[in-house]
Amino acid sequence: MNRRKRSVPEGMRDLLFEECALKRRIERSMGCIFEAGGYREIITPALEYLELYSDTNSLPAERMYKLFDRQSRILALRPDCTPAVARVAATRLMDMPVPLRLYYNQNVFRTNDTMSAKSDETTQCGVELIGAAGPRADIEVLRCALAALRSVTDDFKLELGHVGMFWQLSRRAGLSEEDTELARFYIETKNFAALDSLAGEYGKSAEGLKLLPRLFGGEEVFDEAAAVSEGETGGILAYLRGLFDTLSEMGYRDHIMMDLGLVSNIEYYTGVVFCGYLGGFGKPALFGGRYDELMKKFGRDMPAAGFAIDVDAVADTIQNGQSPLSPPDALVYCESACLSDAYRLAERLQGEGKIALVSTADSEKAAGDEAKALGAATLYTVTKSGVRSVDAGGGFTKGGGKG
């Protein structure tokens, strides 16, 4: 027997029982929050032309799963949801009034290093607000992200930055193209020493850039950023301050952090960027921002912003507090002539909100064993002369009944 058919490729995994229940619960709760805010769901194809992603500065091509279509054109398995949503907004939704409020709940596929214990298939749910700009639009998206995180746990932080800070400061410093990339990497990894020595070569004009990765934390960041509060970066700071104050007023003060050194590795962001953290999880569980240049690539020049939540990351953080699924309340066994009565009984119990199933065993003894194995609370036996029920010893309330 070929061994491969009994295993799954690296990076893929089966989700069972409690894992599914938890994941679906998170997806439903996110969906409810989005729909309550007037967002409507769309589903886009899992397979699209590679160009959808490569021409929109989504992920690097080597992180995508690729295959060929019927005419040998290259397709990519969805690595990111935003480009396809933008495509739909620019094409099929062309005549709809803006702003468009769209949400999705779809799987994305990205290759990871081998042996990294990372899933290549994860579920993202997120929203896109297309056709609106300015503080009102940014607040709407940020508040939606905060509400989504809050629905999961109280131990969360949303971190706020703006890609303009980096671009303005590197322009001010006069960084060469190559050094801009390096500086971006050093800021992203908070490599203070390397950034200092790189910026040192550019003298006084690069002082602001040096400061950037250090400017993270709470409200105090706005004071610490005084040195870069002139010119365009001053405008950005004032804008962020406005967002910070509004979100604080909404009761999210303790959950908002600033990181002016937040530079995204997804290149299409043009303005506000933000990142959500859940306590106890090693990587960000939410990522989003403003991408005002993306829609233009599909022939419809409009501002837009959105975010995606990594549902699997959220599930990982709350896995431990999760209760096991309930065992069945009832197993129904019947004599062979009474099958329809057995199903009638099971359906009645189900109608009462119980989990009830009909045994496939052909003897009462085997059905008794099955009830034990399932951890069912009650075993019903349906015969010509009537229905008997016995306590099968399982069920939640009896304790230890998990089979």
Added chain:
Amino acid sequence: MKPLRMALTKGRLERHMVELFSRMGCDCTELTDKGRRLIIALPELGLEVLLAKAADVVTYVEHGVCDLGVVGKDTIMECAKPFYEILDMGFGRCRFAVAGKKGGALRDGYRKLCIATKYPRVAREYFDKKGMDVELIKIEGSVELAPLLGLSDAIVDIVETGATLRENGLEVYEYMQDISARLIVNLTSMKMRKREIERLAAGIRKAVTGI
């Protein structure tokens, strides 16, 4: 409060860290006489410390099971994982270099060279940048053997004093990059436990540089 958990690289860097913690006023007997214990508490520093191989330090910090780690820049470059690298510890200094048999050269006409290394990613990136097409062979230890046995034309490795190279009739062709130990921090820990990490990092910086 829950202590911060720090992964230290076993061996040479470990001794530097013991000395550093002592300078910070911490009693390190638990750490030096740890026996078979794997996780050691250093309550004076608000730390829980464990010792691991360099590449594992990076893995633990990346996944967030350790908040911080101390590891060489060579391992950081080879692993290329996401985390913050916030402090140059100043010790564990050495350099990445290309080396080969004495009298040889890194270029030999149009012949494609073969390079043996423990650091294939670092080597690949370096030669890509130089526009040199080379063949790489991954070797796990004593890389110096490869050119001596005729398996490779040169090696990419970390060089501290160059004594091993000299004793085996090898020499450095080119220095690539300075290496030293770094303090790395998990992405989420940096944000969720900023104050504690900054306090600790400031203490370490003071002990390392005196300022």
